Amino acid sequence: MVTMQVSKPPYQDPPINAAHWLAIDFKPIKTFKTPVSLRQIKAEPTLQSIGLIKQPRLSVIRLSKNEFEKIINLANFKS
Known part of the structure; x- marks a missing residue:
């Protein structure tokens, strides 16, 4: 698991010639061991409304602060 930050604004995805397909560059902030x-x-139960549950093929999703912290807690407390 890696937390990342957007490193530059979205731009047209080079291999795909469609205006609605964008690419976004990220830089890693922290890698978690677990x-x-x-x-x-x-x-x-508190994560049932996140985009990853609704569309599991997503690679990038927006999380609220509470959702993000819950996932971080899952990483830190996994046995």
């Missing part, structure tokens, strides 16, 4: 599985996230 990953959080999709199964763990799905099992957490």
Whole structure:
């Protein structure tokens, strides 16, 4: 699991010639030793409304501060 920050604004995805396909560059901020599985996230009642549950093929999702902290806690407390 890695937290990342957007490093530059969205731009047209080079290999795809469609205006609605954008690419975004990120830079890593912190890598966690313990990953959080999709199964763990799905099992957490407070995370049922996040984009990852609704559309699991997403690679980037927006999280509220509370959702982000809950996932961080799952990473820190996994046995």
